[in-house]
Amino acid sequence: MKAKIIIIGNELLYGRIADTNGPWLAKWLDARGIEVCEIQVLPDEREVLLRAFEDGLKSCDLILTSGGIGPTKDDMTKSLLAEFTGKKLRPCEETAKIVIENYKYYDREWTPDLNSYHHIPEDFIATPNPKGLAPGLVFINNNKLIAAAPGVPRELKAMVEEEFAPYIDKLFKEKYSPKSRIVIRTARVPEEKIFKELCPTLWDELSQFGLVSSLPQVIGVDIVVTLSGSDPSDELVKIKKLIEKSALNEHVWQWDNTPLPELVINEARNKKLTFAFAESCTGGLTASRITDIPGCSDVFIGSLVTYSNDAKTNILGVKQQTLKKFGAVSEEVVEEMACGLLDKIGADLVLAFSGIAGPTGGSESKPVGTLALASGKKGEIEKSIFKFAGDRERLKLRFSEIGLFYLLKLIRNY
Amino acid sequence: MKAKIIIIGNELLYGRIADTNGPWLAKWLDARGIEVCEIQVLPDEREVLLRAFEDGLKSCDLILTSGGIGPTKDDMTKSLLAEFTGKKLRPCEETAKIVIENYKYYDREWTPDLNSYHHIPEDFIATPNPKGLAPGLVFINNNKLIAAAPGVPRELKAMVEEEFAPYIDKLFKEKYSPKSRIVIRTARVPEEKIFKELCPTLWDELSQFGLVSSLPQVIGVDIVVTLSGSDPSDELVKIKKLIEKSALNEHVWQWDNTPLPELVINEARNKKLTFAFAESCTGGLTASRITDIPGCSDVFIGSLVTYSNDAKTNILGVKQQTLKKFGAVSEEVVEEMACGLLDKIGADLVLAFSGIAGPTGGSESKPVGTLALASGKKGEIEKSIFKFAGDRERLKLRFSEIGLFYLLKLIRNY
Numbered sequence: 001m002k003a004k005i006i007i008i009g010n011e012l013l014y015g016r017i018a019d020t021n022g023p024w025l026a027k028w029l030d031a032r033g034i035e036v037c038e039i040q041v042l043p044d045e046r047e048v049l050l051r052a053f054e055d056g057l058k059s060c061d062l063i064l065t066s067g068g069i070g071p072t073k074d075d076m077t078k079s080l081l082a083e084f085t086g087k088k089l090r091p092c093e094e095t096a097k098i099v100i101e102n103y104k105y106y107d108r109e110w111t112p113d114l115n116s117y118h119h120i121p122e123d124f125i126a127t128p129n130p131k132g133l134a135p136g137l138v139f140i141n142n143n144k145l146i147a148a149a150p151g152v153p154r155e156l157k158a159m160v161e162e163e164f165a166p167y168i169d170k171l172f173k174e175k176y177s178p179k180s181r182i183v184i185r186t187a188r189v190p191e192e193k194i195f196k197e198l199c200p201t202l203w204d205e206l207s208q209f210g211l212v213s214s215l216p217q218v219i220g221v222d223i224v225v226t227l228s229g230s231d232p233s234d235e236l237v238k239i240k241k242l243i244e245k246s247a248l249n250e251h252v253w254q255w256d257n258t259p260l261p262e263l264v265i266n267e268a269r270n271k272k273l274t275f276a277f278a279e280s281c282t283g284g285l286t287a288s289r290i291t292d293i294p295g296c297s298d299v300f301i302g303s304l305v306t307y308s309n310d311a312k313t314n315i316l317g318v319k320q321q322t323l324k325k326f327g328a329v330s331e332e333v334v335e336e337m338a339c340g341l342l343d344k345i346g347a348d349l350v351l352a353f354s355g356i357a358g359p360t361g362g363s364e365s366k367p368v369g370t371l372a373l374a375s376g377k378k379g380e381i382e383k384s385i386f387k388f389a390g391d392r393e394r395l396k397l398r399f400s401e402i403g404l405f406y407l408l409k410l411i412r413n414y
Numbered sequence: 415m416k417a418k419i420i421i422i423g424n425e426l427l428y429g430r431i432a433d434t435n436g437p438w439l440a441k442w443l444d445a446r447g448i449e450v451c452e453i454q455v456l457p458d459e460r461e462v463l464l465r466a467f468e469d470g471l472k473s474c475d476l477i478l479t480s481g482g483i484g485p486t487k488d489d490m491t492k493s494l495l496a497e498f499t500g501k502k503l504r505p506c507e508e509t510a511k512i513v514i515e516n517y518k519y520y521d522r523e524w525t526p527d528l529n530s531y532h533h534i535p536e537d538f539i540a541t542p543n544p545k546g547l548a549p550g551l552v553f554i555n556n557n558k559l560i561a562a563a564p565g566v567p568r569e570l571k572a573m574v575e576e577e578f579a580p581y582i583d584k585l586f587k588e589k590y591s592p593k594s595r596i597v598i599r600t601a602r603v604p605e606e607k608i609f610k611e612l613c614p615t616l617w618d619e620l621s622q623f624g625l626v627s628s629l630p631q632v633i634g635v636d637i638v639v640t641l642s643g644s645d646p647s648d649e650l651v652k653i654k655k656l657i658e659k660s661a662l663n664e665h666v667w668q669w670d671n672t673p674l675p676e677l678v679i680n681e682a683r684n685k686k687l688t689f690a691f692a693e694s695c696t697g698g699l700t701a702s703r704i705t706d707i708p709g710c711s712d713v714f715i716g717s718l719v720t721y722s723n724d725a726k727t728n729i730l731g732v733k734q735q736t737l738k739k740f741g742a743v744s745e746e747v748v749e750e751m752a753c754g755l756l757d758k759i760g761a762d763l764v765l766a767f768s769g770i771a772g773p774t775g776g777s778e779s780k781p782v783g784t785l786a787l788a789s790g791k792k793g794e795i796e797k798s799i800f801k802f803a804g805d806r807e808r809l810k811l812r813f814s815e816i817g818l819f820y821l822l823k824l825i826r827n828y
Contacts, residue, residue, distance in 0.1 A: 011629055011638070013450045014593075015441025016671075018434060022455065027429025036427045037462070041436065041453035048451070071606055072628045073617055114610060131803065133606075152630065154804055179428075192485055192547075196528060203487055214486045215425055216566065224425070257430075276725075283705025284698030287719045291697025292807055294773055302725035304718055305701045311690075311716035311759055315729075345725055359708055389545065390568050393706055 001175035004056040008067035033178035067151030071115040082121035095126035127163035180232035185254040187220035276347035277303035281355035286400040316340030331383035334374035415589035418470040422481035447592035481565030485529040496535035509540035541577035594646035599668040601634035612661040682713040690761035691717035695769035700814040730754030745797035748788035
């Protein structure tokens with residue numbers, strides 16, 4: 001049971017827009033146990049797309065496409081699917097009803113002169129669009145399925161989950177075989193050190209359980225084992241024993257795939273702890289990542305993004321002479337930021353960040369990538385200086401990730 | 415002159431990681447005038463990759479690959495490129511020197527027993543890795559070029575820009591023909607309204623100048639014309655005249671491709687204005703997007719992310735009775751947030767956001783997607799209520815984007 005994902009749009013091939021539908025679809029299919037053999041990003045070009053459909057049907061049972069079913073003249077997926085399957089594109093009454101409903105949801109009226117949304121290839125099924133106007137398409141033939149969704153990510157997601165899923169499940173359910181994966185998340189040891197120094201035999205030992213991969217992440221390496229056996233819980237126990245005996249054990253911080261912001265929120269909630277940030281170099285990123293998670297309001301109070309030195313003084317009460325004497329990126333300043341924050345905002349735990357995200361502003365003693373971090377609670381603030389590599393956006397992420405990692409440790413030790 | 419991008423890694427095909435190298439490479443190649451005919455995301459599988467290399471060389475002059483050249487056992491790009499080109503993979507002294515230098519940069523020592531970084535296919539060129547350890551690969555044959563970079567984005571970017579570019583330019587420079595694109599960015603009119611109601615003949619009129627595409631963005635539609643003529647500045651004048659006469663003109667806010675955060679910073683800097691935010695529902699996202707832009711410290715003071723109601727009261731002085739009477743998502747509360755912010759922080763212009771990003775917290779009168787926004791300067795605060803659709807992350811982005819759009823208008827009218 002294999003699937004191919006085809007992402008369509010000229011704008012994706014000159015880098016104006018980065019595709020996010022491919023990864024989302026891959027994850028969605030993987031959760032069902034459907035193996036994705038390829039994600040192809042292709043331009044709105046007749047020959048190229050016809051060939052991709054043909055190749056896809058040769059090796060796969062399912063083709064999902066994104067894009068090219070909108071109302072403008074560069075949208076050609078529908079007519080190419082008609083051509084590819086040898087079907088006529090023609091107006092369809094059932095489809096018109098779906099379009100009228102799609103429009104009604106947005107308090108708008110649809111008439112056939114507005115666009116050709118009601119035209120579909122014969123023998124195709126039109127599906128409602130739960131978050132937009134253009135209907136989707138499903139075509140089933142010879143136990144293979146082709147489904148075409150809009151390129152707008154929120155429309156694609158809703159259409160796949162609500163409209164395509166029943167067709168896919170009905171046709172393929174018996175062929176599904178969801179894969180179990182074990183994720184060993186480590187912090188602050190490089191890939192090479194793990195597999196060469198700490199545990200030179202680990203890769204081979206883990207390979208007995210299935211396919212191993214090693215994925216360097218922001219604060220450490222994730223080791224993923226895609227299990228080949230039939231008893232994941234039994235295998236997890238065995239792998240945990242293996243790791244517990246190894247020198248890697250003290251670096252493992254999670255046996256699952258929960259992103260750090262979500263994990264911090266969950267563990268803080270379990271311990272009924274609240275937290276807040278004072279951010280300079282991270283510029284609100286840490287708060288934004290936390291507030292991406294629904295329900296964060298149980299534990300997250302707020303973040304004071306004091307980007308300018310004046311703001312550090314006015315808002316957090318950092319002393320001007322501390323700024324002058326030690327510089328904004330210093331243990332002394334982040335300590336005062338953390339204390340000021342604890343005074344202003346009623347949180348159990350706080351983080352304060354000040355660093356140099358670059359590209360300018362570095363010096364010999366404090367190069368771009370330097371971070372001063374304070375973390376702790378009332379009367380107990382710990383300070384650290386880190387040095388990271390990367391461009392501005394990458395550094396902001398690394399700064400914020402190491403901060404959240406320290407917050408996780410604070411929560412676990414509370 | 416065509417290029418194919420091949421992104422390699424199992425983890426990309428089950429959605430664990432979303433590829434960002436493909437879009438970056440596409441943009442980089444487009445800037446040189448090299449047309450990308452396909453981005454392929456493929457697993458670490460011998461047959462699949464060999465076939466992709468073969469197909470790529472048939473139709474393209476340049477193949478760029480990402481991933482699979484690291485030290486672990488699932489890294490197979492190097493040996494497959496050797497197999498594909500019929501070359502032997504063997505230790506190379508020149509490459510060993512490069513690897514030693516790569517390691518030296520990180521204060522580490524490399525010896526051949528550590529990994530096989532010094533093994534490359536014969537007749538291949540190894541390149542330094544300016545931001546990492548594994549060397550890159552370049553192979554030139556029959557006026558075609560294959561280059562293999564690491565999958566870590568910062569390593570790939572630096573390697574392509576600093577190491578691959580000279581080889582690519584040397585071989586292909588005469589074949590380059592950079593494309594000119596004109597971007598017409600509009601706000602707050604749907605695609606269909608533009609092309610059906612406001613300007614039904616616009617698409618055809620623009621098509622005289624080249625390939626037209628219409629790209630719905632967060633706050634409006636971008637219309638892009640890839641010019642086919644030879645005099646972009648002359649064509650820009652003609653297209654501008656066309657738009658000026660049309661009903662679309664009042665909705666156009668930019669004739670370029672600058673993201674809104676960057677445009678806001680540039681225009682504020684030109685007028686010597688500073689700004690600050692008070693964020694609730696956007697949770698620091700607006701500040702984070704602003705601080706992604708180097709040099710924002712000229713104009714950006716900070717953002718007070720008051721997520722809890724207590725923080726709104728303690729930090730911004732929002733009255734508890736206002737919160738109780740009107741609710742946190744109300745014109746009254748954002749007005750008090752904006753005024754409190756102006757009192758605390760010395761900024762010329764401010765935005766205050768309070769809204770419901772969901773998935774819970776909505777009500778009949780204030781559904782998920784409701785945003786209260788205050789914008790203005792001392793003594794002159796404007797308030798608005800918006801209703802948007804989307805999931806939590808999407809809504810945060812839409813809230814922040816509409817806020818920045820209002821800030822742009824404030825700056826332009828100052």
